[in-house]
Amino acid sequence: MKVQHDLLKALAEKREGNGVLLEHEVKGLLRGLGIAVPEGIFVSKVQADRLSKLVNIPYPLVAKVSSSTIISKSEVKGVRLGIKNEDELKKSAAELLDLNGAEGVLIEQMQPKGLEVITGGIIDEQFGPVVMFGLGGVFVELFKDVSFALAPLKREDALWLIKQIKGYRLLEGYRGEPPVDIDSLVNILVTVSELISSGFVKEIDLNPVALYPGGAVVLDAKVSLAP
Amino acid sequence: MLKLLDSLFNPKSIALIGAAHSEKKLGGIVLKNLLQYKGKVYPVNPKYSELMGVKAYPSVEEIDSTIDLAIIMRPASEVVELLKQLSGRTKIVIVVTSGFSEVGASQLQNEVKEAGREAGVRILGPNCMGLYNPYAGIDTFFLPTDRLLRPGKGNVAMVSQSGAVISCLMSAMKSANVGVSKAVTYGNAVDIDESDLFEYLANDAQTDVVISYIESVGDGRKFIDRAKMVSKRKPLIILKAGKSQTGQTAAFSHTGRLAGRYEVFRSILKQFGIREAANMDDFIDSAKAVSYQRPSRGSRVLIVTNGGGSGVLATDECMRQEFDVMKLPKQKAAELREMFPPFYGINNPLDLTGQVTDEDYLTVLNKLRDDYDGFLIIALPNVLGITEKLAPLLAEFKDSYKKPVVVHVAESGITAKLVALIEQTRVPVYPSPERAVRALKALLD
Secondary structure, eight states: OHHHHHHHHHHHHHOOTTOBOOHHHHHHHHHHTTOOOOOEEEEEGGGGGGHHHHOOOOSSEEEEEEOSSOSOTGGGTOEEEEEOSHHHHHHHHHHHHTSTTOOEEEEEEOOOOOEEEEEEEEEETTTEEEEEEEEOTHIIIIIOOEEEEESSOOHHHHHHHHHHSTTHHHHHOOTTOOOOOHHHHHHHHHHHHHHHHSSSEEEEEEEEEEEETTEEEEOOEEEEEOO | OHHHHHHHHSOSEEEEETOOSSTTSHHHHHHHHHTTOSSEEEEEOTTOSEETTEEOBSSGGGOOSOOSEEEEOSOHHHHHHHHHHHTTTOSEEEEOOOOSGGGTOHHHHHHHHHHHHHHTOEEEOSSOOOEEETTTTEEOOOSOTTTSOOOOEEEEEEEESOHHHHHHHHHHHHHTTOOEEEEEEOTTOSSSOHHHHHHHHHTOTTOSEEEEEESOOSOHHHHHHHHHHHHHHSOEEEEEOOTTOOOOTTOSSHHHHHOOHHHHHHHHHHHTTOEEOSSHHHHHHHHHHHHHSOOBOOOBEEEEESOHHHHHHHHHHHHHTTOBOOOOOHHHHHHHHHHSOTTSBOSSSEEOOTTOOHHHHHHHHHHHTTTOSEEEEEEOTTSTTOOTTHHHHHHHHHHHHOSOEEEEEOOOTTHHHHHHHHHHTTOOEESSHHHHHHHHHHHBO
8 A cells, every 4th residue: 555655645735625536536546556447538628629539448438527526427417428439429528528617528438237336435523434335326325225344444344344235135146147256346345445544535435336247347436635 | 440440430438529418409319329338428518517427528628538439419610620629639530410511511511621631530421420339339320219220239230321311221120130230321421431431341340241322432443442342251232322313414425425423333333243232122121131141152043932923923023133943853843742732833933822831841942952042932821821830940941051041921910920030030031022032132142
């Protein structure tokens, strides 16, 4: 974690305003920690006219608005999925850059559908750094099927946390679905735990994380730095 | 801290500041209670030279012997000054007085905290009822003995943030035939908190079980550390109030919005294997179970009943508690079939029907004692076959085999008598099959 502490420190020092990192900064950090994220490129507002030259990723693509002030991208319709060609890409990017507070767009390779989970970390008032894990999408919204654990987590603690949710059976392979790669998920939880315990991070959300039989990819990530 | 808290729980001398002459006053009730105490009591009240036959002092400054423990029962506005007077005279004080942060007077509470620190006096409270230690004859609870029933000496330590809750628990323990080693309340916890008390009780030889009612903890990490210390050595049961508090709605992350104080608390207790009671009934029922018998491990439960329906209800609750209501081993089922009338249900639950006799229970238990980890006895004493003799028979099994045994006795004309006899033998009895199963869960963790 030493190098990452330096990186976090560098990010913390250049932070402006509310301390919210842009998605590509968070994903760069995660990639450096050995966590899989989609292949992607950040195109800032001033680079927008060179968009097609900059993006050299096979279609289909995803475009997302980048902003430290937009807390929920979906609420402002800041995400475009399944972009199939250059025309669609240009159109999507232009629309996204038009949104209030847009600083750029993140263009990523579209990932296959996986089992979506959510993990994150906060500094709890009573307990300090705490890690959360739960099933994503409708499960987290409707059933709040999530559990928490005191950080830092060892691998066995992370595995324990994963098993706490009611929907754990879905991860083991339910109704003919293959089991997902728990080991990769454990890596992600341990990394979240290290980040939230580092002293530099105030809140972190990896939501969703797509789980596959062979691997796990962080599709969206948010970090706000400690003041 | 251990030595300091020993002066709290086992003082050799106590100064009661705000002692009164009459039991119509709170300071009078406490003084009356302390007359039972074998150590030295110094009532402090400037208006009297003697209270209830004991020499009274105008102020603590007039007491020329050492004071192990002081109790302050004077109005909130006087507490800071009284703490100053205690400097160098005692190391620990119970501030019973209320009227601090619980009513919004946080500034005054901070002054009390600061005054304690400057005077070198550690504080339990304020806004608390103090403690009850039947072994030392100490009782600082300001509620009359004909109203607040005091449980006798026993092995359960009760720790409560709330005085109201501990007063309910005191009477509940008495009714449940559970004895208490210590009962202590810590109120607004400006200094000594649940973690400090846990550390003491983990090391206390008179305490086999710790139960703790908690609204909030100050330092969560310290709390977990001390709770682990206790639960490594003896059963610890926590009842957490404030379950409806929601997460931080303004949080930046989804995690923050989902992280209600209770959800985090509950998860962390689970993470460290610390038992949480579901509610007040479960709290008291579990405390009784682990006070009577030593918890052990396993999940195989045998239900022996003389009423089919009650057995089914118990089975349902066993499923919810993730017990294994395993079938009888074939050979033993065949042997029991030979021994009993053909209409007995030789299954699990094992139904001894209305034709039951007391001895049938022991026959079944002895036959199947190696095949299960815990035993649930259901007795519906509306039939003549169930008598007071059931108590010694169950005791015989429990004492010779040391596996958890809990009982549900249904309401009947002999229930009160039968329950008293069974509980004398340290087999806990519950008024419903479901509560008995949950109590068994506390014994098979």
